[in-house]
Amino acid sequence: MANTFFTLFLSSIVLSLIYWLWTKVLIWSARSKAGCSSPVKYKHLDPIFGFDLLTKKIKYTKAGKLLALDEELFAEYGKTLHTLFFGRNHWMTMDPLMIQTVAATHADKFGSAPSNRKPAGPLLGDGAFTTDGHIWKRSRELLQPVFSWSQVSQLSGLETHLKRFLERIPRDGSTIDIQPLTQGLFLDSSMEFIFGKSSGSLSPSEQTIEAKQFSEDFDEGLRGMRKNYMTDKISWLVGPDKKWLAQCAKIHATLEGYIDEEIELQKRSKMLGQSIDTIEEPSAYKHILLRELVKKYPDNKTLIRNELMNVFFAARDSVGTVTSSMLFLLARSPESWEKVRKEVAAIAPEQELTFEFLKTLKYVQAVIDETLRLIHPVDRAWRTCLSTCILPRGGGNSGNDPILLQPGDQIELLYGCMHKDKDIWGDDASEFNPDRMVRFKHSWKFIPFSGGRRTCPAQQNAYTDMAYFLVRMAQEFKTIQNRDDCLEYVEEYVMTKSSRNGVKVALSVE
Ligand code: HEM
Numbered sequence: 001m002a003n004t005f006f007t008l009f010l011s012s013i014v015l016s017l018i019y020w021l022w023t024k025v026l027i028w029s030a031r032s033k034a035g036c037s038s039p040v041k042y043k044h045l046d047p048i049f050g051f052d053l054l055t056k057k058i059k060y061t062k063a064g065k066l067l068a069l070d071e072e073l074f075a076e077y078g079k080t081l082h083t084l085f086f087g088r089n090h091w092m093t094m095d096p097l098m099i100q101t102v103a104a105t106h107a108d109k110f111g112s113a114p115s116n117r118k119p120a121g122p123l124l125g126d127g128a129f130t131t132d133g134h135i136w137k138r139s140r141e142l143l144q145p146v147f148s149w150s151q152v153s154q155l156s157g158l159e160t161h162l163k164r165f166l167e168r169i170p171r172d173g174s175t176i177d178i179q180p181l182t183q184g185l186f187l188d189s190s191m192e193f194i195f196g197k198s199s200g201s202l203s204p205s206e207q208t209i210e211a212k213q214f215s216e217d218f219d220e221g222l223r224g225m226r227k228n229y230m231t232d233k234i235s236w237l238v239g240p241d242k243k244w245l246a247q248c249a250k251i252h253a254t255l256e257g258y259i260d261e262e263i264e265l266q267k268r269s270k271m272l273g274q275s276i277d278t279i280e281e282p283s284a285y286k287h288i289l290l291r292e293l294v295k296k297y298p299d300n301k302t303l304i305r306n307e308l309m310n311v312f313f314a315a316r317d318s319v320g321t322v323t324s325s326m327l328f329l330l331a332r333s334p335e336s337w338e339k340v341r342k343e344v345a346a347i348a349p350e351q352e353l354t355f356e357f358l359k360t361l362k363y364v365q366a367v368i369d370e371t372l373r374l375i376h377p378v379d380r381a382w383r384t385c386l387s388t389c390i391l392p393r394g395g396g397n398s399g400n401d402p403i404l405l406q407p408g409d410q411i412e413l414l415y416g417c418m419h420k421d422k423d424i425w426g427d428d429a430s431e432f433n434p435d436r437m438v439r440f441k442h443s444w445k446f447i448p449f450s451g452g453r454r455t456c457p458a459q460q461n462a463y464t465d466m467a468y469f470l471v472r473m474a475q476e477f478k479t480i481q482n483r484d485d486c487l488e489y490v491e492e493y494v495m496t497k498s499s500r501n502g503v504k505v506a507l508s509v510e
Pocket residue numbers: 112128129140190310311312314315318319322372377378381382448449450453454455456457458459462
């Protein structure tokens with residue numbers, strides 16, 4: 001008996017070894033057939049799981065300097081390098097050609113679902129972020145028209161929230177941390193656009209307990225989701241987070257309550273022979289995502305909930321943190337603020353701030369782009385290779401030979417580092433200089449909303465909101481001054497990046 005067991009044990013080891021060798025030979029032969037070289041490799045102290053680099057990343061994240069670590073790695077190894085992440089091949093690249101190849105040329109060979117579905121699925125469900133293939137396609141087809149209608153017609157909705165935001169800012173030059181306020185402004189407006197209900201964070205007297213609770217629960221949900229991303233393959237060691245799963249169920253239940261209300265409303269208006277769009281609503285938003293989705297799928301509550309969760313996740317902090325970063329940078333650059341004021345002062349009083357008009361404000365647009373270049377709220381995207389693929393660079397001694405990726409390999413596209421690359425932007429790459437963006441012709445070297453088919457569907461909406469915000473700020477305030485002793489930007493990551501020290505400024509009307 002013991003003998004049989006030993007023979008079985010030995011055979012399984014030998015078979016595994018043969019399998020391992022055979023896959024190595026296959027990879028080697030595919031690589032040499034395609035003229036690929038060995039990748040430029042990070043020198044791991046732990047060559048099996050790569051925990052040494054993970055530990056370093058956690059240390060730098062805690063210090064608010066993760067992007068600085070990425071920059072150090074690229075400075076040492078070149079613009080594409082191979083690392084290990086939980087034992088998996090994990091490539092990092094800041095090369096525009098590599099990013100373009102993954103996001104556009106060979107987009108069908110890369111997916112988001114393998115890296116997002118497991119950590120984010122229990123909270124977000126199947127939607128634009130967490131799926132690939134036909135479910136992702138359906139999701140984009142559902143969302144695109146709503147985003148397109150909204151670009152041109154939603155500014156009156158934003159203005160309502162902006163008025164409340166402006167009321168909260170002292171006008172006498174006293175110090176204020178404006179970051180929580182801009183985040184509150186865009187939390188309120190995005191909740192209203194997505195669910196038809198504002199969180200009311202800027203107007204506590206109108207805030208419903210339910211909406212406040214929903215946004216707090218969602219924040220808690222995001223913290224649990226981030227933990228899942230960090231523990232990745234060893235999440236089984238930590239075990240399923242029952243508390244977090246209960247939190248997800250609570251968030252879903254609240255959202256389903258919103259969906260039920262809308263389904264009821266649409267049913268009633270149908271019975272009365274009334275179009276739902278003619279019903280008077282307290283919201284200034286003409287197109288509410290929840291309403292549009294219920295019109296299309298009145299019987300599929302789970303689908304609607306998942307789509308809404310995915311969009312809310314994307315909208316939750318993005319515009320709020322970019323607008324506060326904009327003020328962070330402008331408060332440290334009085335001459336740029338003056339240029340914004342000059343452009344805004346030239347707007348005729350009768351001119352309506354429409355989507356089309358805001359696009360013509362060259363300096364305002366350049367300030368937005370320069371902010372996104374320097375302080376991006378996400379600054380990277382992860383893709384997983386779905387079928388064997390050759391990428392044009394990253395191999396050989398020079399890093400200029402093609403490399404071969406296998407299904408399961410991950411690649412991290414670091415827009416944040418590409419956007420600060422001195423070879424692209426010059427020696428002053430890390431300085432805030434919006435003039436450079438006035439002259440810049442858009443290309444794969446600058447993709448704050450990603451590129452290819454997974455480009456952010458809300459790109460134009462976000463530009464419009466940010467331009468509107470900046471114009472209104474410049475109309476309202478004469479000066480903006482930095483009131484933080486720390487001049488540099490210290491990162492704080494939850495799922496998006498914000499300023500750890502807040503954005504302490506003084507605004508004045510005199
Ligand atoms: C300044 C603000 C924003 C920036 C910089 C931004 C940037 C991005 C980027 C870089 C991606 C690609 C992520 C990836 O490849 O994994 C993305 C995807 C996405 N964004 Fe945005 N975004 C912003 C605002 C918004 C807003 C306000 C919404 C919704 C109202 C939104 C909805 C989405 C969705 C649904 C996706 C997933 C697209 C897909 O995978 O097909 N974004 N965004």
